[in-house]
Amino acid sequence: MPPTSGERITSIRGIKLPGSSAIWDIKVDFPSDSPQGRITSITPHDSITSSSADLPRSGSDKDTQTRTQTPLVLPSLVHPHIHLDKAFIHSEPQYEHLLPVSGSFHEALSFTAAAKELFTLPDLIKRGEWLLAESVCAGVTAMRAFVEVDHVVKLTCVEAAVTLKKKWSENCEIQIVCFAQDPIFSTEHAGQNLSYIEEALEKYSEIEVIGTTPYVETSVEKSKQNIEWAITRAMQLDKHVDFHLDYNLDEGKEALVWHVLHTLIRCGWNRQSTSRQIMLGHCTRLTLFTKEEWTQIAHLIKSNDLPVTFVGLPTSDLYMASPPPTSTSTSTTGQTRVRGTLPVPDLIRDHGLDAVIGVNNLGNAFTPWGTADPLFLACLGVGIYQSGTRADAELLYECVSTRARAAIGLGKDGSDCRSSVGLRVVEDQCPNLVLFYDRDMSKCGVSRPQRSVADIVWNPPSFSSRDVVFEGRMKKNF
Ligand SMILES: [Zn+2]
Incomplete structure (x- = not known):
């Protein structure tokens, strides 16, 4: 309550x-x-x-x-990216058989898929309120909340989010993301998944953001189709877009950030044409970019006035994102397992990009650890980014406060969100x-x-x- x-x-x-x-x-x-x-x-x-x-x-x-x-x-503090429906699965006895065994990414996908089959409206509301209560106590007054829509959960998670949005409206502004964690253009359930997404968008005016996960599609072509659909549909419906993107540390994989940016440019999505914004989450593959590639990304975004923000999700990224094992690696011993998360302060200072930090997941197979306190992330950032000065600390606070608020499109009185940081x-x-x-x-x-x-x-x-x-x-x- x-x-x-x-x-x-x-x-x-x-x-x-x-x-x-x-x-x-x-x-x-x-x-x-x-x-x-x-x-x-x-x-x-x-x-x-x-x-x-x-x-x-x-x-x-x-x-x-x-x-x-x-x-x-x-x-006050802000969650720019948090999963409302998957929070604290590990705290509920009914999911005890789905606690991590290997801790791998594929296990997280399959255990979470199994957990989703047990989701009910009362269970979603109960776990969602655990997250909201701890967040509000920490000082969070706004959040972008992801809830999944697919052939398994159908519209139940959105229904829970709409209920919680109303119930908690005097304590926190909840911005709902209709989120396709599963493929919408490949696998046998793609058609059903997409049709439930369309139904949710039609039925719930409370949805403000379309979110998808291009990397779960079975081919690069399908991933690009996923990106193009989300951008086009969001433009038609006047919604924000939020991608889980390039979540790997594999140089052999094409970085899809380029396709996102070029699709936005081709569609004419910029700060003049719309107040709606684009968020790119995880993007750990981009930590392998050269300085020249980052310069090129920044040039594309700035010269085309694209309202793009990167969100680093360090508690998830550090837990999950590691390079693919090679014959010479000693990954089984854990001694050479490189981790990766977006260098958020560098993106802001060195490249003039918009970047923030988010909690992402809590108490589930994707991220069993962490807290609902955004200040915990800012504190973690001091160590991750080796950001030890007072100015660094102020920037990290902004990343979980005013910059996060601007990134999800909650500017001051509809003015340019960036002026509020x-x-x-x-x-x-x-x-x-x-x-x-x-x-x-x-x-x-x-x-x-x-x-x-x-x-x-x-x-x-x-x-x-x-x-x-x-x-x-x-x-x-x-
Ligand atoms: Zn996420």
Whole structure:
């Protein structure tokens, strides 16, 4: 069950903001024609007319601890890519016989296919709520949620997503992806799978994104047909497109990213023609690209004004993406098993591309490990990308916050989504925020201060040290 709707806030007083050592007050107003609040002013803290924090309060000891602190306030967190229907399969006893044995990619495909045959609406809603509850507690206020549609699950996963979207609408904005994990142009079930996808798109106006997996088709030609269909259909229906693409580390395989970009150009999909966006997920094959190839990718995207974002999915990529075994490899010992995940900070800084980081899967055969906390990913990124500076930490936070929000097309008031990236909290924004406190969770009478974005990314605080503001309503975790 979602938390009850939080109290409307009129101000948050005595706070720290990123990039400033001063203390600030934020005022929030609710326009009469909108349920969403707006930040109307950000001014230096007025300690005369206010004590410390003008937050909803009950007068308890907890509130006293909260009021005497100066929280760091940052934009809220976002899941740009997460599978709602496959979350926490491993936590449900009915799927116990499908726990990983070899841990291989093919086993994950077959065990997940078997699990899907057992999916029911109540089960999907229960596991989906586990994911939503943990995400919302972490500070997530928007997510792109993938749900599968095919001849096995039919429309059940979409139905669950639509139910959860409504039920959790006062806590999180859920953007639904109608997702073809299975082939739609090859294998005996292709026709049925595609027909269920079309039925879902026809029936549910809540679907905002068409997602497919070109690499599961049985030939490169069919994969290209899959790409062309998704782009063409999304243009006709005015949807975003999200591909699971080039998920391998095999130089012998053709990278299909080129076909995606050339198809977009041929179809005239650019930032002038539509506000809908393209997301390319995994893309581990691209880690084998030369600098010249990346330069060429960046040139194609920028010169044609393509609204393309890459999403690295490191917990899945590091678990699953490894090169094909060779006769000389020692992959069975695990000593030379190279892993690969998109170098997200380099794509942004060196090539000027849009790139973000997502959780992808949780608690299933594709990714048995990880948490629903996007800050865990940002923290992981410090090690994966060797990104140890304060500026690196700020960029990683953006990748699970404002950049992720822009990437899924949730820009500010329909303006250019890219103008909303960065960590600045500014006037006229809808207040989607996380307040980070130095709470004494140890009960030892001490609490280590977390003064900066880097402190938050390097060592993410517990959920109990975070309060969340969604559209101007406060949800307290403590
Ligand atoms: Zn995925």
